[in-house]
Amino acid sequence: SPGARCFLRHIGAAGFRGWVRSVRPQKENLFLHVNDGSSLQSLQVVASSELNHRLLTFGSAVEISGSLVTSPSRKQDVELQADQIDVVGECNPVDFPFKIKEKHGLEYIRQFPHLRCKTNAFSSLLRIRSEATAAIQQYFKEKGFIQVHTPVLTSNDCEGAGELFQVEVSSKNQDEEGHQHFFSVPAYLTVSGQLHLEVMAGAFPGVYAFGPTFRAENSQSRRHLAEFYMVEAEISFTQSLEDLMKVMEDLFRSTTEHLLSQCPEDVALYHKHVSPGYRVRHQKYLKRNTMITYTEAINILNSSSKKFAFKTDWGSDLQTEHEKYLVKHCGDVPLFVTDYPYALKPFYTRDNQDQPLHTAAAVDLLVPGVGEMCGGSLREERLDLLKSRLAQAGLDETYGWYLDLRRFGSVPHGGFGMGFERYLQCVLGVDNIKDVIPFPRYSRSCLL
Amino acid sequence: SPGARCFLRHIGAAGFRGWVRSVRPQKENLFLHVNDGSSLQSLQVVASSELNHRLLTFGSAVEISGSLVTSPSRKQDVELQADQIDVVGECNPVDFPFKIKEKHGLEYIRQFPHLRCKTNAFSSLLRIRSEATAAIQQYFKEKGFIQVHTPVLTSNDCEGAGELFQVEVSSKNQDEEGHQHFFSVPAYLTVSGQLHLEVMAGAFPGVYAFGPTFRAENSQSRRHLAEFYMVEAEISFTQSLEDLMKVMEDLFRSTTEHLLSQCPEDVALYHKHVSPGYRVRHQKYLKRNTMITYTEAINILNSSSKKFAFKTDWGSDLQTEHEKYLVKHCGDVPLFVTDYPYALKPFYTRDNQDQPLHTAAAVDLLVPGVGEMCGGSLREERLDLLKSRLAQAGLDETYGWYLDLRRFGSVPHGGFGMGFERYLQCVLGVDNIKDVIPFPRYSRSCLL
Numbered sequence: 001s002p003g004a005r006c007f008l009r010h011i012g013a014a015g016f017r018g019w020v021r022s023v024r025p026q027k028e029n030l031f032l033h034v035n036d037g038s039s040l041q042s043l044q045v046v047a048s049s050e051l052n053h054r055l056l057t058f059g060s061a062v063e064i065s066g067s068l069v070t071s072p073s074r075k076q077d078v079e080l081q082a083d084q085i086d087v088v089g090e091c092n093p094v095d096f097p098f099k100i101k102e103k104h105g106l107e108y109i110r111q112f113p114h115l116r117c118k119t120n121a122f123s124s125l126l127r128i129r130s131e132a133t134a135a136i137q138q139y140f141k142e143k144g145f146i147q148v149h150t151p152v153l154t155s156n157d158c159e160g161a162g163e164l165f166q167v168e169v170s171s172k173n174q175d176e177e178g179h180q181h182f183f184s185v186p187a188y189l190t191v192s193g194q195l196h197l198e199v200m201a202g203a204f205p206g207v208y209a210f211g212p213t214f215r216a217e218n219s220q221s222r223r224h225l226a227e228f229y230m231v232e233a234e235i236s237f238t239q240s241l242e243d244l245m246k247v248m249e250d251l252f253r254s255t256t257e258h259l260l261s262q263c264p265e266d267v268a269l270y271h272k273h274v275s276p277g278y279r280v281r282h283q284k285y286l287k288r289n290t291m292i293t294y295t296e297a298i299n300i301l302n303s304s305s306k307k308f309a310f311k312t313d314w315g316s317d318l319q320t321e322h323e324k325y326l327v328k329h330c331g332d333v334p335l336f337v338t339d340y341p342y343a344l345k346p347f348y349t350r351d352n353q354d355q356p357l358h359t360a361a362a363v364d365l366l367v368p369g370v371g372e373m374c375g376g377s378l379r380e381e382r383l384d385l386l387k388s389r390l391a392q393a394g395l396d397e398t399y400g401w402y403l404d405l406r407r408f409g410s411v412p413h414g415g416f417g418m419g420f421e422r423y424l425q426c427v428l429g430v431d432n433i434k435d436v437i438p439f440p441r442y443s444r445s446c447l448l
Numbered sequence: 449s450p451g452a453r454c455f456l457r458h459i460g461a462a463g464f465r466g467w468v469r470s471v472r473p474q475k476e477n478l479f480l481h482v483n484d485g486s487s488l489q490s491l492q493v494v495a496s497s498e499l500n501h502r503l504l505t506f507g508s509a510v511e512i513s514g515s516l517v518t519s520p521s522r523k524q525d526v527e528l529q530a531d532q533i534d535v536v537g538e539c540n541p542v543d544f545p546f547k548i549k550e551k552h553g554l555e556y557i558r559q560f561p562h563l564r565c566k567t568n569a570f571s572s573l574l575r576i577r578s579e580a581t582a583a584i585q586q587y588f589k590e591k592g593f594i595q596v597h598t599p600v601l602t603s604n605d606c607e608g609a610g611e612l613f614q615v616e617v618s619s620k621n622q623d624e625e626g627h628q629h630f631f632s633v634p635a636y637l638t639v640s641g642q643l644h645l646e647v648m649a650g651a652f653p654g655v656y657a658f659g660p661t662f663r664a665e666n667s668q669s670r671r672h673l674a675e676f677y678m679v680e681a682e683i684s685f686t687q688s689l690e691d692l693m694k695v696m697e698d699l700f701r702s703t704t705e706h707l708l709s710q711c712p713e714d715v716a717l718y719h720k721h722v723s724p725g726y727r728v729r730h731q732k733y734l735k736r737n738t739m740i741t742y743t744e745a746i747n748i749l750n751s752s753s754k755k756f757a758f759k760t761d762w763g764s765d766l767q768t769e770h771e772k773y774l775v776k777h778c779g780d781v782p783l784f785v786t787d788y789p790y791a792l793k794p795f796y797t798r799d800n801q802d803q804p805l806h807t808a809a810a811v812d813l814l815v816p817g818v819g820e821m822c823g824g825s826l827r828e829e830r831l832d833l834l835k836s837r838l839a840q841a842g843l844d845e846t847y848g849w850y851l852d853l854r855r856f857g858s859v860p861h862g863g864f865g866m867g868f869e870r871y872l873q874c875v876l877g878v879d880n881i882k883d884v885i886p887f888p889r890y891s892r893s894c895l896l
Contacts, residue, residue: 017685019651019857037652037684038592061857063685088685089829089858096856114849115856117651126648130595137585144486147578151887152600152637152660153675155894163617169664170605170612170636182664182674183894188618189600196887196896200574203467203565204485211659212600216617216630226630227601236485237465237511237536381537401562401896408544408563409467409509410537439599439644446603446631448644448849 007043007068007078015065016043016080019118020091022100023056025049032085034062040124040265044071044079051085058100059091059118106274106435113439113447121274124266125436128259129424135258136210136231136420139251145206145233150193152212155185163216165189165226189214192417195348195402197234198379201413202405208233210420218443222432223371225421227441234415241363244376244414245291245336248365251418252334253286256427267428275429281332282427285367289334294318295357297326297337304329314357315341323366334373338363347389348402350378350414361414367426376416381406463513464491464528467566468539470548471504473497480533482510488572488713492519492527499533506548507566509537554722554883561887561895569722572714573884576707577872583706584658584679584868587699593654593681598641600660603633611664613637613674637662640865643796643850645682646827649861650853656681658868666891670880671819673869675889682863689811692824692862693739693784696813699866700782701734704875715876723877729780730875733815737782742766743805745774745785752777762805763789766812771819782821786811795837796850798826798862809862815874824864829854 007016018036025031030049033042045064047053056062066082073079097112098104098119109116116122140147153167167187181187193209200207213230233247259267271279292300301312301322310319318326318337327335339359342351349360365374380386383406390396390403424436434440439448466484473479478497481490493512495501504510514530521527545560546552546567557564564570588595601615615635629635641657648655661678681695707715719727740748749760749770758767766774766785775783787807790799797808810825828834831854838844838851872884882888887896 017653017859037594059857061859088860089854089856091857092855114647114852115650117648118857123651126594126596126652129597133595133597134585134589137582141582146485146574147581148574148886149577149581149660149677151675151889151896152662153889153894154896156896157618165615165630166618167613167615167637170614170634182613182666182891183889184892185894186618187889187894189615199562199896200565200886202563203571204574205465212597214601218630227599229597404562406537407540408537409507409539409566411465411509412536438596438648441599441601441631441635443630444632446601446633446635448602448604448647 007080011068011080015063015084016045017063018043018061020056020058020060020062022058023053025053030056032056032062034064035123037123039127039263040120040269044073044076045082045085046079047082047085051082055087055090056085057091057093057096059093059096059098060087061089061091062087103273106430106432110432110434110440120269124263124269125424125428126438127263128266128428129436129438131259131262132255132420132424132427133210135255135262136251138258139254140206140208140233143206143247145208146200146204148193148197148200148207148209150190150196150209150211150232152190152214153183153187154190154196155183155187156195157186157188163218164191165214165216191215192230193232194234194415194417197232197415198348198402198405198413201234201236201415202409202411204236206233206235220443222434223422223425225433225437225440225442228433228437229420230417231420231423232415232417234413236411236413238414239378239412241338241361241376241378241414244378244416245363245365248374248376248416248418249289252423255423256286259427270428270430275431278429281368282429284332285334285426288331289336290330291336291338292326292330293338294340294359297322300326300329315343317344318364320371323371327366327368332368334368335366336363337366340364345377347386347393347395347399348377348379350380351385351389363416365418367422369429369431370422370426372419373422373426374416374418376414378412378414381410381412383407383410463511463532464493465511466491466509468504468506468508468510470506471501473501478504480504480510482512483571485571487575487711488568488717492521492524493530493533494527495530495533499530503535503538504533505539505541505544507539507541507544507546508535509539510535554878554880558880558882558888568717572711572717573872573876574886575711576714576718576876577884577886579707579710580703580868580872580875581658583703583710584699586706587702588654588656588681591654591695593656594648594652596641596645596648596655596657598638598644598657598659598680600638600662601631601635602638602644603631603635604643605634605636611666612639613662613664639663640678641680642682642863642865645680645863646796646850646853646861649682649684649863650857650859652684654681654683668891670882671870671873673881673885673888673890676881676885677868678865679868679871680863680865682861684859684861686862687826687860689786689809689824689826689862692826692864693811693813696822696824696864696866697737700871703871704734707875718876718878723879726877729816730877732780733782733874736779737784737813738778739784739786740774740778741786742788742807745770748774748777763791765792768819771814775814775816780816782816783814784811785814788812793825795834795841795843795847796825796827798828799833811864813866815870817877817879818870818874820867821870821874822864822866824862826860826862829858829860831855831858
């Protein structure tokens with residue numbers, strides 16, 4: 001059976017190694033469940049009841065030699081008949097914050113960032129996150145995209161994507177003068193790799209980046225982190241938002257299908273215990289999504305009887321309350337909103353040159369429960385339009401290098417970013433973003 | 449042929465798209481080479497000599513419709529008989545810093561970080577970097593390692609791995625008081641994900657990280673960057689340095705073999721044009737490496753007739769000049785140096801408890817031309833030894849959480865880090881580290 005094959009792989013000359021999940025002494029035998037982290041499944045270990053099991057506590061680390069045999073029980077295919085069990089790392093059950101047979105909520109285990117990987121919920125999350133990472137990279141590789149390591153440190157300071165972190169040499173390492181910048185110029189943590197990807201889009205059919213991104217927003221919200229992961233793609237030779245939406249949809253679908261096939265038990269743990277009933281809703285997301293323009297969105301909001309806290313005039317930004325309403329209104333499935341007001345969008349967004357409602361070729365993907373998961377746009381590839389927009393904003397000198405991209409072999413192109421943690425929240429039904437990242441960093445918290 | 453199949457994949461309904469690499473007008477025909485970035489190979493395009501080719505300059509972007517036919521020339525299998533050629537992005541040859549038929553050195557092209565991807569050398573590098581990333585991830589996935597996104601921001605400040613960058617909210621975003629830390633505590637850019645990986649090694653057979661790492665060292669050296677990529681692995685249930693060395697060696701070999709099979713032309717460009725004669729030397733690295741202890745290394749240095757600038761007493765750190773000498777002395781192949789003086793190594797290194805020469809279980813991998821490429825160690829898993837060492841250093845409170853890892857199901861474990869850029873330098877024979885990363889950041893330079 002696959003289960004047996006899987007355990008055989010992990011029983012080498014040194015025996016089976018892992019952490020004790022349960023201990024059940026019976027008259028003739030002692031039954032243990034031992035987990036080695038390779039899957040949610042633990043191996044049943046059977047030892048003589050004469051074995052001293054004082055140190056075989058929940059969480060202790062063991063090395064076991066013995067023979068793998070067919071299990072007489074229906075609960076598992078195989079079990080390990082132990083000849084010898086060595087406790088290599090004890091675990092005092094009084095001090096250990098996780099208790100055997102107790103169900104600990106995600107909020108409780110979040111208090112112990114250095115130990116929470118020892119719970120089923122968080123070890124499943126880490127396997128899922130690792131598989132999702134692999135799936136995303138496989139998706140882009142198969143489509144011929146080149147992965148680019150866009151820099152964390154950047155001297156771009158005015159993309160307007162959010163509050164910035166600034167970086168300097170640590171005060172204890174600064175020399176006497178102390179005030180000179182390490183890089184000669186102020187340096188910031190990146191808020192997006194887009195502009196750097198656009199550089200590379202000038203030589204490849206498609207490029208992507210997958211790495212940490214930063215916002216210094218003073219938020220404790222369940223959807224924001226100071227450090228989070230973003231998948232960003234840039235596609236050359238495209239003039240259509242539909243092309244971008246197709247990639248976003250494909251990426252979402254293929255990554256999710258990969259997860260469901262590669263770690264079904266880990267995903268099921270979330271769909272059964274963390275967000276019961278989520279599986280059915282989630283399947284709907286994979287099947288169907290819908291698309292409206294920003295102008296249609298405004299019309300929907302204005303024809304609603306609901307009173308919103310924020311304005312819904314044409315030209316106002318969509319707020320979380322609006323996004324939630326729109327997703328519900330459109331069938332509680334992923335919703336693309338396209339063609340936002342030109343004035344709301346950053347300088348690089350392609351001008352639709354329409355009237356009287358002047359829009360730009362931008363698109364957001366909103367998903368139930370999470371809100372905005374992806375944002376993208378066609379980029380203004382026309383030198384004259386870009387130049388005059390940058391000049392108006394007084395940015396034409398700062399972005400001289402960016403204008404150069406339009407001077408030397410410019411191509412129509414576009415791209416998008418997907419918040420990786422928001423994707424995981426959406427797939428698993430996890431309410432708080434802090435529970436889908438190994439070490440959450442947010443306002444007032446940077447543990448370890 | 450594979451070449452023809454490859455180009456067929458890229459000629460869709462919209463035609464073939466790419467950037468002009470050469471233009472050769474002849475009596476009856478106009479010959480172009482157009483590169484789409486998917487490989488080093490350009491497609492030969494044949495058009496009527498009557499076509500106005502004024503805008504078909506080196507670097508311009510084109511869309512071409514036509515039919516792919518067998519080429520009469522031996523130089524290529526197929527060529528594109530063009531019906532129509534559209535220049536979608538012009539490229540003024542006077543202003544464009546790269547000139548047709550000129551050989552530009554890596555140092556010259558490095559001056560144009562926003563355009564250098566348009567050269568053969570750098571587009572090859574980007575494809576190689578992307579493939580090497582995929583190979584590393586594939587290697588670890590096949591071995592059952594979980595990929596962990598260790599944080600960039602950390603409150604750990606005293607690992608002693610180098611000079612730190614400190615992070616605060618940008619001054620323009622700071623409130624009136626201005627001096628309160630965003631995270632309540634000082635936050636730094638990570639110098640290593642090791643301690644965070646050790647957290648996760650407490651629940652999995654093996655974990656790894658692959659991401660950006662930072663040093664605020666005031667260096668302009670050809671081997672140092674302020675932001676560079678590191679591959680870090682942590683292996684549970686091991687008590688032998690040999691296990692670690694085996695993984696380092698395997699990783700080096702399998703990644704390199706993947707590169708040689710997946711992008712042979714790109715690698716050949718470096719081995720032929722950038723570092724001529726490198727291929728032969730490099731093949732030797734794959735076949736053989738050698739291993740000495742630190743104590744043997746000191747004996748070798750002391751029996752040498754060479755005068756070194758730095759001390760070679762037992763207990764002194766090995767300097768670059770020593771590393772170079774040792775690598776040469778041992779046959780100019782990769783060299784493992786093991787069991788360094790206990791006093792030289794950080795608190796987490798496992799005590800060998802030997803005498804009179806007190807050593808710790810650490811290992812470095814030195815490679816010809818580059819020097820240190822990997823460093824690793826067994827970690828001290830024994831609570832009492834770790835506790836007393838941390839107490840001596842006055843760090844026991846700061847690292848209370850790290851001691852907890854040894855209290856609750858601790859296992860013998862070890863790991864290593866490999867500098868990704870140094871790996872690329874070693875494989876390609878590139879002298880300057882700034883030429884193997886998309887956007888190099890170093891003292892006084894943070895362009896774009």
